[in-house]
Amino acid sequence: MAIRGIDFTTLSLKDALDLAILVEEEAQERYEEFAAQMDQHRTPDAAKFFRYMVENEAKHGRELSSRRVQLFGDAPRSVSRTMIYDIEAPDYDAARAFMSPRRAMEAALASEVKAHGFFEAALPAIKDAEVHALFAELRDEEVLHQNLVKGELAKLPPDSAVSDEDFVDEPAPQ
């Protein structure tokens, strides 16, 4: 999780909304990448879950975008993707070959916790009341997202004793 060139003390509502949209966009793209990696490695259940996350992130992004349009029309963006990194997107190494749906869900849950931490940590520095309210709302939404993933986890049958690590080849000289 990293940010660059963002000053929370002077952040405007338009920029805050745009940042939130970019955070969702980044997460959506990362889940798309993970789903494609799972397809490539014939892991359809994890791929299906990552696609479910793609849909979720896209939906949140659309909701935020329509609020942005309502409030600010098509006024140009002054924040960019280079300013944020891995806020709600899972880390690149969170995917694994042949990962179980449980492990895929745990990776998503960890990134929702990470995103909650981001909004929570930013709040004390924010001076503008509307931006503060937006960030508090986004922080609380992360709890809802966590519950969503926890709900999916609860639907899973109990894990088998076999871990997906057991399927990774032992190193062998070639």
Add this chain to the structure above:
Amino acid sequence: MSTTGTLEYTPKDYKSDLKPIWCPGCGDFSVVQGIYRALAAIGRPPHEIAFVSGIGCSSRIPGYTTAYGFNSVHGRALPIAQGIKLANPDLLVLAAGGDGDGFSIGGGHIAHLIRRNMDITYIVMDNQIYGLTKGQLSPTSQKGRVTCTSRFGSLENPVNPLLYVLAYGAGFVAQASPTDLAGMAAVIEEAIRYPGFAFVNIQSPCVTYGEEGQQIKGLKAISESLAGLGHNPADRLAAMDLAQHYGEKMHLGVFYRNPEPPPTYGDLVKERQALLSKDALPKERILDLFIKK
């Protein structure tokens, strides 16, 4: 001729239809994203870019871009890239590969590209292991590392890629990692813009054969931004001092950028051609050179 600046490109324009077969979670997924972003920022059309690699998991990378690519021979990315640059100096030439490709079998080539100051950007995806061949010791593996070729722990000190290229006089040296993708894209872009040989070491975790401490969480714990430390990238000795900490700390950003880049090999060749061309034979009489007068 370059058509830079006539069209706007997005990272997606550099993404090919080929699906990466890297293990899910491999650090190289982030490196290819960093390259897409850097290329979009540079804005050269894909057909004006030649991307050469050696052999290894990381060396598959040219195929995942829309640039002209050559997944060549283990350790030979640099001489091939050099030939391409000399034959067609207008191309933007990138070379990439693994730590094994670059610092074991191909280690001897780096010095020569540096001393010639070839205008090539060389990206090494350093995972401290031979990934493709399933986890043998690599030249950057830490001493004591247990692998299938070092069952009782490696007895060798690792090569320090940063000091290696700095000592030979590389004009641009930087380091990046998937812990900061924007930073990675920025240093790759800067390396491409540097007029001469530019080296970017990317700590790219191997999730299958790499060690726990070399995964993203471990890398985050030892990361330090060079800009944040107030490092002056024009100071080569300070860069060498910082580079000594390779393996213990992960300094991210530009270690060294020569403030007065010397002419590239391509510039000198052009000069020499201009000087000699007035007495040169026309193409159709070129064989006369070999006839004894």
